[in-house]
Every structure is written in C-alpha cells, then in structure tokens.
Amino acid sequence: MNRVPGSSDVSSVDVIVIGAGPAGAEAAIGAAEGGLAVTLLDEQGASGGQVWRAPVGGYPGKRDPEAAAGAALRARLQASAVRAAFGHRVWSVVRDDSPDGLTPGFRVDAVGPHGNLSLRAPALVLATGAHERVVPFPGWTLPGVVGLAAATVLLKSHGLAPGRRVVVAGCGPLLLAVAAGLVKAGVEVPAVADLSRRFDWLARMPAVLGRPALAARGAGWCARAALSGARMLSGHGVRRAEGPEGVERVVLGPVDAQGRALSGPEIAFEADALVVGHGLTTACEVTRMLRATHRFSRLYGGWIPEVDEHFETTVPGLFAIGDGAGIRGQQIASLAGRRVGLELWARAGHADVGGRRGSDFESVDRQLARARPFSDAMSGLMAQRAGQVADIAPDTVVCRCEDVTRAEIDTAIDQSAGSIDQLKHFTRCGMGPCQGRYCGDTVQELMALRLQEPREAVGQWTGRPPLRPVSLGELVGEFNYDDIPIPKPAPL
Amino acid sequence: MSRAFDLVVVGGGIHGCTAALFAARGGLSVALIERGALCREASGVNAGTLTMQMTRVALIPYALRAHAMWADAPNWLGHDVGVVVCDGLSLAFTEHEEALLADRAGKRREAGAPIELITADQAKQVEPGLGPGVRLAGYCKVDGFANAYLTGVAFRKALLEAGVTLMERTEASGIDPLGGGYAVKTTTGAVRGRKLLIAGGVWIEPMLGWLGVRLPIKVLVNQLVVTERQRPVMRTVLGIASGLLSLKQYPHGTTVIGGGWQGEGDRDRGGVALLPDRLIGNVRLACHAIPALAEARIARAWAGLEAETADALPAVGPIPGHPDAYVCGSVHSGYTSGLYIARLLADRILDREPELPLFPIDRLLAVTETA
Numbered sequence: 001m002n003r004v005p006g007s008s009d010v011s012s013v014d015v016i017v018i019g020a021g022p023a024g025a026e027a028a029i030g031a032a033e034g035g036l037a038v039t040l041l042d043e044q045g046a047s048g049g050q051v052w053r054a055p056v057g058g059y060p061g062k063r064d065p066e067a068a069a070g071a072a073l074r075a076r077l078q079a080s081a082v083r084a085a086f087g088h089r090v091w092s093v094v095r096d097d098s099p100d101g102l103t104p105g106f107r108v109d110a111v112g113p114h115g116n117l118s119l120r121a122p123a124l125v126l127a128t129g130a131h132e133r134v135v136p137f138p139g140w141t142l143p144g145v146v147g148l149a150a151a152t153v154l155l156k157s158h159g160l161a162p163g164r165r166v167v168v169a170g171c172g173p174l175l176l177a178v179a180a181g182l183v184k185a186g187v188e189v190p191a192v193a194d195l196s197r198r199f200d201w202l203a204r205m206p207a208v209l210g211r212p213a214l215a216a217r218g219a220g221w222c223a224r225a226a227l228s229g230a231r232m233l234s235g236h237g238v239r240r241a242e243g244p245e246g247v248e249r250v251v252l253g254p255v256d257a258q259g260r261a262l263s264g265p266e267i268a269f270e271a272d273a274l275v276v277g278h279g280l281t282t283a284c285e286v287t288r289m290l291r292a293t294h295r296f297s298r299l300y301g302g303w304i305p306e307v308d309e310h311f312e313t314t315v316p317g318l319f320a321i322g323d324g325a326g327i328r329g330q331q332i333a334s335l336a337g338r339r340v341g342l343e344l345w346a347r348a349g350h351a352d353v354g355g356r357r358g359s360d361f362e363s364v365d366r367q368l369a370r371a372r373p374f375s376d377a378m379s380g381l382m383a384q385r386a387g388q389v390a391d392i393a394p395d396t397v398v399c400r401c402e403d404v405t406r407a408e409i410d411t412a413i414d415q416s417a418g419s420i421d422q423l424k425h426f427t428r429c430g431m432g433p434c435q436g437r438y439c440g441d442t443v444q445e446l447m448a449l450r451l452q453e454p455r456e457a458v459g460q461w462t463g464r465p466p467l468r469p470v471s472l473g474e475l476v477g478e479f480n481y482d483d484i485p486i487p488k489p490a491p492l
Numbered sequence: 493m494s495r496a497f498d499l500v501v502v503g504g505g506i507h508g509c510t511a512a513l514f515a516a517r518g519g520l521s522v523a524l525i526e527r528g529a530l531c532r533e534a535s536g537v538n539a540g541t542l543t544m545q546m547t548r549v550a551l552i553p554y555a556l557r558a559h560a561m562w563a564d565a566p567n568w569l570g571h572d573v574g575v576v577v578c579d580g581l582s583l584a585f586t587e588h589e590e591a592l593l594a595d596r597a598g599k600r601r602e603a604g605a606p607i608e609l610i611t612a613d614q615a616k617q618v619e620p621g622l623g624p625g626v627r628l629a630g631y632c633k634v635d636g637f638a639n640a641y642l643t644g645v646a647f648r649k650a651l652l653e654a655g656v657t658l659m660e661r662t663e664a665s666g667i668d669p670l671g672g673g674y675a676v677k678t679t680t681g682a683v684r685g686r687k688l689l690i691a692g693g694v695w696i697e698p699m700l701g702w703l704g705v706r707l708p709i710k711v712l713v714n715q716l717v718v719t720e721r722q723r724p725v726m727r728t729v730l731g732i733a734s735g736l737l738s739l740k741q742y743p744h745g746t747t748v749i750g751g752g753w754q755g756e757g758d759r760d761r762g763g764v765a766l767l768p769d770r771l772i773g774n775v776r777l778a779c780h781a782i783p784a785l786a787e788a789r790i791a792r793a794w795a796g797l798e799a800e801t802a803d804a805l806p807a808v809g810p811i812p813g814h815p816d817a818y819v820c821g822s823v824h825s826g827y828t829s830g831l832y833i834a835r836l837l838a839d840r841i842l843d844r845e846p847e848l849p850l851f852p853i854d855r856l857l858a859v860t861e862t863a
Contacts, residue, residue: 091790092768094756109768116772291764416648418661422529425536425641433720433791465766465793469720473786476776481585481625484776485769490735490752491804491824492549492596 010118013037013083015344016108017125018090018286021049023322023333024127025077030341031125032081036348039119040082041110043089043468047077049129049322050149051330053156062156065217088112091466091475093286095315096120104317111470115477123317123347125340126287127333128324130280130301131437135259135388136396136406139241140276148174148277152181161187163273167250168225169193169238170277172382173218178275180221183228190269192225193236193252195259195278195388196381214374231267237388239266241274250274259388279382281441283324288463290315296455298383299376300326302441303460309365310343311336319343327382328375335371339364389445398446399439401432409443413450420444420459433469436461497523497657499841500676500685502664502699504528505535506827507820507834508691509647513569514838516654523657523683525664525676530651531644534693535827537796539716539750540640541738542575542828544605544632545582545597545731550805551829552603553848558832559634570653571646573638576743579618580635580729582607583781584628593733597630607632621726623783635729637740637748640827659683667702674817687816687841691834694759694799696807696821703814707807707856709822712798713757714750715766717775720791721745725784737777747785749778755795763795800824801856808837809852819853 017028020042028040040047046054052070055061077084088110096105106124110117132149134140146154146162148170154160155178165188168179179192226232237255241247250271254264259278280301287294287305292313294303304326305313311321321336323329342360392398394407404427412426420443423429429443430436436443440461448458497520501512504526516522530536542562547555561568562575582597584590597607607630615629616622651658659678666677667688674688690699697709722745730739737751753774757763771793779786799822801807806823820837823830836846 092766092771094765094768107768118768415645416529416660419529419532422532422644425532426645431791433789435792462794465768465771466790469789469791471786471789472719472775472779475772475790476779476786479776481780484773484780486734486736486773486777487753489592489733490546492599 010107010120013039013119013121014348015039015123015125016041016106016119016121017127018042018108019049019127019129019322019324020044020047020077020084020086021127021129021322021333022052022073022330023337024049024125025073026334026337027125027127027319027321027340027344028082029076029080030338031344033341034345034348036344038082039121040077040084041088041090041108042084042086045086047074047084047086050152053153055159056157059157059159062159066156085110085112085117088117089468089470091468091470093124093289093467095290104315106317111474116475123319123344125319125321126324127322127337128283128286130323130327131283133278133281133384133441134276134438135278135384135442136392136398137238137240138393138396139243139247141397141400142241142243142247143245144243144247144273145241146273146275148172148178148275149280151178151275155181155185159185161185162275163271164188165190165271166273166275167191167193167252167269167271168275169236169250169252171195172277172279173378174277176218176221176225179225179230182275183224183230189225189228189230190271191231191233191250191252191267193233193238195235195237195255195385197235197257233267237261238274238276247271247274256387259385260391278388279384280323280327282326283437284320285463285467287313287315287318287320288460289465289467290318290463292318294460297326298455299379300328301379301382302384311340327379329378331371332368332375335364335368339368384441384445386445386449389442390449392442392446398442399427399429399432401434401438402428404429406446409446410450413447418451420447420461423447424461430461435469496673496684496686497521498685499523499687499689500525500674500683501689501691502676503690503692503695504530504660505533505691505693506531506643506647506830507823508689509651510831510834511689511691511820511838511841512656513647513650513654514835515841516651516656518838518842520842521655523659523685524651525659525662525678525683527661527663529644529660530648530658534796534798535830536641536644537716537794538640538714538798538827539738539748540638540827541729541740541750542637543580543635543729543731543738543825544600544607545580545630545635546735546738547600547605547825547828548804549599549603551824552600552605554832555825555829556604556634558829559636561831561835562638563636565646569646569650571649573642573646574742575636575638577636578728580632580731581615581619582630582731582733583615583626584733585625585780586627589733590628593628593630596733605632606634619726619728619730621782621784623780625780630733637729638827639742664699667699669703669814687818688814689818689820689837689841690811691820693821694797696799696819697759700811700819703811703817705811705813705857707819707853708802710800711759712752712800713755713763713795714798715753715755715771715774715793715795717749717771717793718791719747719749719785719788722747722788726782730781732777732781737774737781739778739781746791747788749774751777752798757795757797759797763797766793766795798826803856806833806851807853807856808833809840809850812854812857
C-alpha cells in the first residue's frame with residue numbers, strides 16, 4: 001500500500017465506541033451482535049468503567065455484586081466480536097463527513113501501547129462517564145485528601161486504603177459505600193459526614209423502595225459504618241483539613257440544605273486521610289468539542305448534551321450514553337447502551353420491526369422508564385449545592401493546577417472577565433493539566449453567583465483537544481524528518 | 493441621540509486598542525466597540541512570538557520599532573504583558589532549508605534585521621536544548637515573545653486610564669456615513685464619531701463592505717499547542733527556515749508550539765477543528781528541534797484566525813472615498829509589528845505625519861463604489 005508520507009493510517013469501521021463502562025460495553029456488544037464492525041476504546045486496561053472497575057496487578061478483587069457484574073460484562077465482551085482497544089487514550093475527535101456532506105463521519109485518534117491509532121466511522125458512541133466533584137475547602141489540596149471515587153478505585157482495583165484513620169465526608173451513594181468498604185478493609189473511620197440532612201434517606205425515599213435490594217445494601221453500609229464506632233453526622237460538611245504537610249486533623253460542622261455552613265459546634269477528628277466527594281459532573285468534553293447542543297441540568301451533574309429518544313445528539317451519528325450524558329447511574333447506563341446497540345443494528349438495515357427486535361426496543365424503553373425515579377433520587381443527592389460554593393473562603397485555592405484562589409477569580413470577574421473563557425486569560429484558571437475538569441463546575445458557579453446570572457448564561461469552557469493530556473513523545477512516535485508533511489513556506 | 497466622539501474604533505484587538513490608546517492620549521475623545529472582550533481573538537490567542545526571522549522583509553523596519561515598544565510595554569502601556577526579550581534561532585535541517593535560510597536571512601539582514609548565520613555548533617551554544625540534525629541557523633538577538641493572553645488585561649487598564657469609552661460585548665452591525673462623520677450601528681444603539689477606524693481583524697472584509705468597499709481578506713486558521721509545565725528545556729525563541737514552526741518556553745514552564753499549520757474553520761464559525769495529522773506534524777517538528785519536549789504532555793491545542801491580504805502585506809491607511817475613515821489590519825505576523833503600525837495610523841488620525849509610510853489599501857481593492 002502506498003502511504004502518503006507523514007499521514008496516519010486510518011482504519012474504517014462501522015461504529016466507534018469511546019468508554020467501556022456499562023453503557024459503552026453494552027452498546028458495543030449490541031452493535032456487534034448485529035454484525036457491525038465495532039471498535040471499543042478505553043484508557044483503562046479492562047472494561048467495567050468506574051462502577052464495575054476491574055482489579056489490577058494480581059489483586060484478586062472483592063466478592064460483591066459489583067465485582068460479579070463487572071466480571072460478567074467482561075466475559076460477554078470477550079465472547080463478542082467487538083474489537084476492544086484498552087489502554088488507549090483518545091485525544092482527538094473530529095467530524096469527518098463525506099465530501100458531499102450527506103453521510104456523517106468521525107475520525108478518532110488515540111494514543112496506545114503501539115503509538116497513535118486512527119479510526120474512522122459513520123457512527124460514534126460516547127460513553128465517557130463522569131468526573132468527581134470536590135467543592136474546595138481550606139486544606140483540600142493537602143496530601144491525604146482523596147476523592148470518594150478515587151478511594152473506590154484504590155479499594156476495588158488494588159485493595160488499598162488511603163490511610164489508617166480516615167474521615168469520610170460528602171454526599172451521594174458513594175459516601176456510605178466507601179465508608180463501609182474502608183471499615184471492612186480494617187481501616188478506622190472516626191466519622192462519616194453527610195451533607196444531606198438525614199442519614200436514613202435510603203430508607204425514607206419511596207423511589208428507593210422500588211429497588212429493595214439496593215435499599216438493603218445502603219442500610220447495610222450504614223449499619224456497618226455505625227457499628228464500627230464511626231460518628232454518623234448528617235447535615236455536616238468539612239470546614240477544613242489541617243496539618244503542616246499532610247492531613248492530621250479534619251474539622252466538621254453543620255450545614256444547611258444548600259451546603260452553606262450553619263452556626264453550631266465544630267467537631268474535630270484526628271485522621272491521616274480525608275475521603276471527600278460532592279457528587280459527579282458529566283465528562284462531556286467530546287460533545288462540547290464537536291459543538292453539539294447542551295443544556296444545563298443541576299440534577300444530572302451540570303452540562304449535558306441534548307439527545308433524542310435514540311440517545312443521538314444534535315450532531316447526526318453521534319450518540320451519548322451513560323453518566324457522560326447526565327449522571328443517572330449504572331442501571332440507566334446499561335439500558336441506554338442496549339438501546340443504542342439496537343438502534344445501530346436497526347439502522348444498518350437489519351430492522352425486524354414488529355418482530356423480536358421491535359419488542360426488544362419496547363422492553364428496553366419500558367425498563368428505562370421504570371429505572372428513572374430511583375436514578376433521579378440518587379442524582380438529587382449528588383447535585384451541586386449552590387450554598388456550598390458560595391461559602392468558599394476568599395483565600396481558598398479553587399484551581400489547583402494553577403493555584404488560583406476564589407479571591408483572584410472574583411477580582412477578575414469584577415474587572416470585567418465577563419466570560420468564562422476570558423476568565424482563563426485573566427487568571428490562568430483551568431489552564432493546567434486537568435484542563436478544567438476539577439475546577440470547571442465550581443468556577444462556573446462562582447461566576448454565576450458573582451454576576452447574578454443563571455448558569456446557562458455563564459456557559460462552559462470551549463472544548464479543545466487533547467481530550468486528555470497526551471505526551472508529545474507518545475504522540476510523535478518514531479519518525480523521519482523527511483516524513484513530516486511540512487506545508488509550503490510562508491511568503492517572504 | 494448618543495453623544496458624538498472624535499473617533500470611533502470598531503474592533504478591540506491590538507490594532508484597535510493601540511490606535512485608540514494613542515489617539516486618546518493625543519487629545520481625541522475615543523469610543524472602542526468590541527463584539528466580545530478585548531484581545532480575545534487573534535491578538536489574545538496567537539503564539540506571542542516577537543521575531544524578525546518570521547517577519548516579512550518589507551515589515552522589518554516596522555517590526556524592529558515594534559519590538560522596542562513590546563520590550564518597553566510597562567513604561568508606555570503601563571502594564572506587563574509578560575514580554576521576554578531573548579535570542580532567536582531559525583533552523584535549517586535539510587539542504588533545501590539551508591538554501592532557503594541563507595536567502596531569507598540575507599534579505600532580512602539587508603532590510604535591517606540583525607540576523608547572522610551561524611554553524612550547528614554555534615547554534616548549540618546559543619540553545620543547548622537543540623537536537624541533532626541542524627545544518628545552519630539564523631541567529632538574531634532582537635527576538636523574544638509576549639504572553640498573548642495577557643494583552644487584553646493590560647490594554648483594558650491602559651485604555652480606561654486614558655479615558656477611552658470601552659464598549660465591550662457590543663456588536664457592530666453596520667456603518668452609516670453622516671455629513672461629516674459616521675454612525676456605527678450596534679446592538680445597543682448607534683455610536684457617532686467624527687472619524688472612524690475599522691480594526692476588525694479577519695472581519696474587516698464585511699466591515700468595509702458596510703461602506704461599499706470590497707477588500708478580499710483570506711482567513712488563515714492557525715493551529716497552536718501548549719504543553720503542561722516542564723523543567724526548563726530551552727532558552728530561545730525558535731523557528732525553522734520555512735517559517736512553519738514557532739517555539740518558546742514561558743518562564744512558568746509551559747511551551748507554546750505554533751507555526752501556522754492550518755486547522756478547519758472560517759470567519760463565521762471561528763476555529764472549528766484541529767486536524768490530527770497536522771497537529772502531529774507540527775509537534776514532530778517541535779520535538780525534532782527540542783527533543784526534551786517529548787517528556788511533556790500537551791495540555792491544550794486551539795486555533796486562531798489570521799487575516800491575509802492578496803499580497804500578504806498590511807491593510808493600513810485611509811479608506812478611499814470616505815473622508816476621515818481608516819482601516820488597520822492584516823499585518824502579516826501582525827503581533828510583532830502590529831503595535832507600531834497601529835501607532836503610526838494613530839499619528840495619521842491625529843493629523844501628524846507618520847514616521848514611516850502606511851500601507852494604503854488602494855492597491856488591494858477589487859471594486860470600489862464610493863458613496
């Protein structure tokens with residue numbers, strides 16, 4: 001084959017799926033069952049995503065329902081015709097429509113163990129998951145402060161705990177799961193602080209009662225943590241983490257329903273680690289970069305791409321499922337994946353409407369409708385609390401990559417950094433290697449508060465490649481100078 | 493009806509801002525209209541290179557004076573734009589590039605740029621971070637870079653201090669010639685001025701169209717890359733003979749890689765997409781020049797629009813057929829020279845004789861319909 005010097009080899013497939021969690025893997029398996037050529041990319045070494053994360057490095061893993069579900073998914077994927085490219089970090093996605101503009105197309109580039117991989121397909125499924133939200137407080141950048149989701153990675157994949165005496169704080173279902181996981185791993189948990197006002201939320205919500213197995217597990221986590229002697233503090237948040245070089249003390253205090261500090265006694269705990277998380281935000285970088293239409297949903301984790309009943313975004317051929325399209329949890333993610341798999345299969349011309357496939361569509365849609373109340377109840381617990389953001393102290397660092405404090409952000413806004421992109425130029429906020437993933441949600445909220453505008457008016461940072469920081473060395477690979485396709489010289 | 497200004501400037505990039513600043517300091521009442529925020533387009537997102545070795549020969553005298561202005565920004569602008577004056581190298585890796593470099597450096601030298609040709613060994617002494625394969629280098633002490641994203645912050649303060657009426661987030665949608673002046677139509681009403689300056693970057697083509705003047709402007713979509721912070725790996729501003737690479741490491745450790753590799757986009761949509769093959773090509777060139785860059789990760793890539801006239805020389809001067817109306821734009825490698833050229837135009841607007849000639853647009857007009 002004759003190659004144009006310096007240009008990449010681009011393989012064509014029918015479907016590219018980014019993200020091998022419950023949503024992406026399910027979509028890939030479904031499309032492949034329909035005879036489509038599917039490539040599934042994920043930066044992790046195995047499928048399962050965050051919720052069904054695979055153990056690594058010889059760690060046998062835990063025996064719980066998540067571990068079993070993850071193993072089952074991995075076995076099904078293994079048995080399918082899906083071409084899985086694990087350990088691949090997608091850094092570029094561009095539209096690559098047919099020259100006449102009639103057929104949509106996408107080109108996806110990923111850096112993997114063997115260099116850059118370039119793929120092209122008429123359909124792209126995004127199942128990119130979520131980022132953890134940590135609303136800043138004094139001491140949140142100290143060594144020993146770990147995210148709730150990060151702690152679950154340590155526990156599930158490596159069987160490791162972040163400390164010996166660990167305070168757990170934040171909100172959402174992960175809070176109790178992590179607390180119980182730490183206790184089970186033999187870690188001392190002196191306190192568990194939930195921003196929510198009542199600890200027994202799991203038992204009280206009618207939506208939760210629709211999922212008795214999960215309600216029972218939640219109650220079990222709660223009981224395990226409480227029985228171990230942990231102080232269970234509902235309606236409490238972290239006031240500050242203290243220590244000269246790492247966490248030594250965590251101070252908790254009461255908060256209102258919006259997460260704002262209430263006057264009331266502060267309670268201090270000696271600890272060598274603090275596990276803290278305030279819900280999840282959508283990882284919607286790809287839809288942002290491709291300029292799909294988004295809307296702001298506080299309930300579903302922030303900015304979410306608009307999708308139709310087939311989970312297709314406003315960009316034809318581009319599908320968004322799982323937590324990356326709105327924080328709705330595993331059950332909805334799996335169902336959405338199945339739904340997209342069926343849809344791709346039908347579009348390939350295999351539709352047997354009214355027959356088996358037709359009933360499959362109906363069945364999935366019915367299950368999706370049934371799953372929504374529970375999912376919404378969980379999402380509500382994890383939504384960003386405006387009062388908590390409003391409470392951030394002026395000298396607290398908000399952008400940890402570039403060390404930008406709240407006061408610097410407020411000052412820049414007052415000096416007319418009136419757009420979220422201009423704020424970057426004024427402060428370098430969001431310009432570090434996390435690419436604004438950590439601070440974006442908080443900074444946008446701060447700007448909305450300061451300007452007294454809705455979040456929709458503040459908007460979000462322009463999406464730019466790379467989707468993840470990618471090393472120049474990996475990207476350039478081995479090359480000859482003569483192979484670089486240097487354009488013709490600029491005029492003299 | 494709104495008040496009338498002596499001068500209304502449409503466009504808040506470095507051209508519009510500099511002209512507005514010097515016009516205001518010269519005693520005119522000035523309004524500056526900008527669709528977004530100051531220096532958020534080409535003036536704020538370019539690579540910040542201040543170099544003689546990528547400047548067109550005809551612009552060298554201007555670029556030298558502009559370089560001095562950049563270096564002295566804290567004094568006349570009053571605010572820091574992160575200018576670093578440092579050695580500059582233009583590299584040749586092939587026989588063809590060697591010939592190109594010798595020819596181009598010679599012509600720039602004749603125009604006044606203090607460029608000398610040095611061997612690979614000498615280049616390695618100037619820039620210890622260089623990789624192998626250099627055959628010849630152009631060496632210039634009058635080079636450097638600014639932190640382009642700080643330009644808007646600095647100008648905003650200076651313009652306010654000079655008493656300029658700043659109208660940011662105000663989009664101009666047309667211009668009506670009045671008897672003895674102009675009314676610029678905006679989203680918040682008309683802004684009247686005795687004199688008018690159009691300084692809208694790639695958008696000067698549609699803006700001049702409001703006056704019935706057709707000046708074709710080509711839109712370049714330049715891709716740029718910045719790395720995360722890294723240990724010091726270079727101390728110069730680097731390019732190659734063909735001009736298709738610009739490279740410098742900022743004091744805080746990030747390195748900006750540019751050179752005008754083209755992405756996808758246009759005047760209406762901005763920079764829409766960065767093309768992966770070209771991004772890789774650009775980055776390969778950078779790693780070939782400075783191998784230690786391979787240790788860093790790319791933090792971000794973006795695209796900025798650059799305006800180019802048919803002869804790739806500036807469009808700076810009076811607008812034919814429209815008394816007291818001026819245009820300033822399309823200054824090739826405009827970030828280096830733009831300050832000085834816009835200041836020359838401010839002199840002209842203030843009825844002073846500019847120190848060097850402007851670049852009147854009569855030569856470029858496809859069709860002129862005088863009002």
